[in-house]
Amino acid sequence: MAASTLFDKVWKAHEVVPETAATPAVLYIDLHLVHEVTSPQAFSVLRSSKLPVRRTDRTLATMDHSTPTTTDQVFGNVPIRVDAAARQVRQLEQNAAEFGVELFGMRDARRGIVHVISPELGASRPGMTIVCGDSHTSTHGAFGALAFGIGSTEVGHVLATQCLLQRKPKSFAINVEGRLPPGVTAKDLILAIIGKVGVSGGTGHVFEYRGSTIRGLSMDERMTICNMSIEAGARAGMVAPDEVTFAYLSGKPRAPQGARWDESLARWKTLVSDPEAAFDLSIDIDAAALEPMITYGTNPGMVVPIGGAIPKSGDAIHDKALGYMGFSGGDAMLGKPVNTVFIGSCTNGRLEDLEAAASVLKGRKVASGVHLLIVPGSQKIKRDAEAAGLADVFRAAGADWRESGCSMCLGMNGDTVGAGQYSLSTSNRNFEGRQGVGARTLLASPLTAAASAVRGRITDPREFL
Amino acid sequence: MEPLKVVSSRTVVVPLANVDTDQIIPARFLTTTTKEGLGKQLFADWRYLPDGSPNPAFILNQPAAQGCQVLVAGRNFGCGSSREHAPWALVDYGIRAVISTEIADIFRSNALKNGLLPVIVDEATAAWLIGHPGAQVTIDLASATLALPTGTSVVFPIEAFARHCLLNGVDELGYLQSHLADIERYEAAH
Numbered sequence: 001m002a003a004s005t006l007f008d009k010v011w012k013a014h015e016v017v018p019e020t021a022a023t024p025a026v027l028y029i030d031l032h033l034v035h036e037v038t039s040p041q042a043f044s045v046l047r048s049s050k051l052p053v054r055r056t057d058r059t060l061a062t063m064d065h066s067t068p069t070t071t072d073q074v075f076g077n078v079p080i081r082v083d084a085a086a087r088q089v090r091q092l093e094q095n096a097a098e099f100g101v102e103l104f105g106m107r108d109a110r111r112g113i114v115h116v117i118s119p120e121l122g123a124s125r126p127g128m129t130i131v132c133g134d135s136h137t138s139t140h141g142a143f144g145a146l147a148f149g150i151g152s153t154e155v156g157h158v159l160a161t162q163c164l165l166q167r168k169p170k171s172f173a174i175n176v177e178g179r180l181p182p183g184v185t186a187k188d189l190i191l192a193i194i195g196k197v198g199v200s201g202g203t204g205h206v207f208e209y210r211g212s213t214i215r216g217l218s219m220d221e222r223m224t225i226c227n228m229s230i231e232a233g234a235r236a237g238m239v240a241p242d243e244v245t246f247a248y249l250s251g252k253p254r255a256p257q258g259a260r261w262d263e264s265l266a267r268w269k270t271l272v273s274d275p276e277a278a279f280d281l282s283i284d285i286d287a288a289a290l291e292p293m294i295t296y297g298t299n300p301g302m303v304v305p306i307g308g309a310i311p312k313s314g315d316a317i318h319d320k321a322l323g324y325m326g327f328s329g330g331d332a333m334l335g336k337p338v339n340t341v342f343i344g345s346c347t348n349g350r351l352e353d354l355e356a357a358a359s360v361l362k363g364r365k366v367a368s369g370v371h372l373l374i375v376p377g378s379q380k381i382k383r384d385a386e387a388a389g390l391a392d393v394f395r396a397a398g399a400d401w402r403e404s405g406c407s408m409c410l411g412m413n414g415d416t417v418g419a420g421q422y423s424l425s426t427s428n429r430n431f432e433g434r435q436g437v438g439a440r441t442l443l444a445s446p447l448t449a450a451a452s453a454v455r456g457r458i459t460d461p462r463e464f465l
Numbered sequence: 466m467e468p469l470k471v472v473s474s475r476t477v478v479v480p481l482a483n484v485d486t487d488q489i490i491p492a493r494f495l496t497t498t499t500k501e502g503l504g505k506q507l508f509a510d511w512r513y514l515p516d517g518s519p520n521p522a523f524i525l526n527q528p529a530a531q532g533c534q535v536l537v538a539g540r541n542f543g544c545g546s547s548r549e550h551a552p553w554a555l556v557d558y559g560i561r562a563v564i565s566t567e568i569a570d571i572f573r574s575n576a577l578k579n580g581l582l583p584v585i586v587d588e589a590t591a592a593w594l595i596g597h598p599g600a601q602v603t604i605d606l607a608s609a610t611l612a613l614p615t616g617t618s619v620v621f622p623i624e625a626f627a628r629h630c631l632l633n634g635v636d637e638l639g640y641l642q643s644h645l646a647d648i649e650r651y652e653a654a655h
Contacts, residue, residue, distance in 0.1 A: 040498035084496030150550035151575035200541040410492040
């Protein structure tokens with residue numbers, strides 16, 4: 001048998017019908033994650049076609065995108081302030097009840113961002129196919145799963161048949177060797193990768209992140225990396241499962257137990273790319289040479305080391321982006337003022353991200369005039385952060401500590417950045433208006449975000465180590 | 466779905482690269498629970514001034530753009546979020562085809578499911594189209610060709626099954642359901 005990549009193996013194991021020149025593969029989906037924004041139209045199709053959800057046991061719904069994050073709206077008697085968001089929440093409750101889909105609703109202790117809760121439950125596991133009507137589904141690739149975002153029509157396909165029609169993408173090896181220097185995080189690594197590959201360099205490909213650096217990362221860090229694969233155009237990014245993966249999954253509520261764990265483990269250990277396997281594309285990254293990274297423009301590929309300057313050379317795209325951001329070519333990034341700092345999202349809203357932020361904020365205060373918003377990725381992470389004393393650190397520093405959700409990553413739940421304001425954000429997209437009409441977003445790591453919140457300007461987190 | 470065979474129209478040109486789905490339709494409009502009526506929010510933050518009035522500088526508000534069914538865009542159109550609201554908004558507005566040198570994966574997949582043709586062309590063809598806004602073009606899906614008013618005709622790549630479905634008005638969900646026996650066999654074996 002020809003040598004196979006990890007991606008080849010997972011793809012092959014899920015072919016219900018292989019692809020031909022005339023027809024795409026019918027690909028089986030092991031886990032379908034559903035949220036309130038991209039599912040209503042899909043449930044409507046099922047209702048009008050009188051179709052049930054084929055496998056409710058492989059479907060898990062929650063609400064995260066349009067949900068508010070203030071405690072009074074989530075747990076108090078204050079209604080959701082955004083009317084349309086309230087309707088969307090009610091619609092998902094109704095759809096889940098009607099079709100028998102498990103829902104972690106508004107006040108459920110297991111609720112959170114869809115890409116945070118599935119891993120923490122142990123529902124995202126090696127070798128699975130996982131889809132969701134959300135492009136950051138690539139996050140679950142950190143477990144050696146093939147996980148990718150789909151549109152609402154395809155959400156309907158999976159609800160009705162548990163399958164998708166797919167052409168097999170090509171493979172792309174991202175080889176990362178060496179030790180990340182102090183103060184340089186997984187977020188900086190993936191921003192550097194996107195800067196090198198470009199925002200469309202991964203189109204049509206599935207990334208596999210490989211090498212000693214990746215092997216040395218925790219699951220939280222691997223999820224940060226895989227999460228942003230889509231920002232380089234790749235629908236999916238994968239990391240081969242290893243002892244770090246198995247240790248993370250062991251004992252999780254939905255991970256297999258006992259004899260089933262042993263059987264699963266034996267299978268998971270085969271999920272590596274064969275040594276002779278060929279990739280369609282590859283790049284090499286030297287982790288030891290990296291620095292904290294920050295974006296300066298309006299897509300995640302417009303990124304520089306934090307001590308660097310904005311490139312001068314201007315084409316129309318570059319000039320338009322700098323005009324929107326209010327920056328000039330040649331400007332240093334360090335020292336630029338920030339108005340809002342957001343720590344959270346499916347990219348950087350996990351416990352290790354909050355620990356990193358707390359390591360900088362402990363005993364310090366947020367600079368006068370800066371709003372620091374810290375939003376845990378899930379209610380479980382909120383409880384864990386409170387138990388570990390992190391929330392006390394945040395509150396003492398003057399930060400705004402909230403209930404879980406997508407929050408300020410995208411301006412559709414009431415958490416927005418004002419027009420013209422600078423937001424240093426640990427989220428994944430710095431597109432025009434992403435965080436609010438006219439908002440200017442700078443993407444960076446939780447360490448850089450916390451350091452910059454303390455100083456009120458863009459700050460190298462290594463000053464606080 | 467209605468069969469789609471030919472799109473013949475003048476072009477409207479948005480020459481920017483990396484037009485992401487947050488620009489095509491901003492997230493604050495995603496609180497809808499239907500697909501209808503999103504055309505008025507297409508390119509909202511470029512198309513309207515802060516007071517809600519049309520921005521006269523934006524191409525879609527100019528007389529020449531009215532009635533155009535073909536959008537020509539810079540490379541990597543439709544990157545970012547998986548929101549199908551992006552093709553819904555384009556189709557509701559009246560766009561039937563998007564031409565670029567590169568179109569993001571999820572957007573392309575979503576477009577094909579909504580009768581919006583993603584037409585990928587070479588750099589020279591794209592440069593000509595960007596340099597000639599309002600050009601009358603004809604896209605023939607059966608032959609997968611784009612005909613320019615110069616008499617030049619270029620072939621564009623399109624996935625065979627998606628083309629079959631568009632040409633014949635075939636519903637992909639119906640096709641998937643026709644594989645029910647295969648799906649049951651797979652489930653029994655796994």
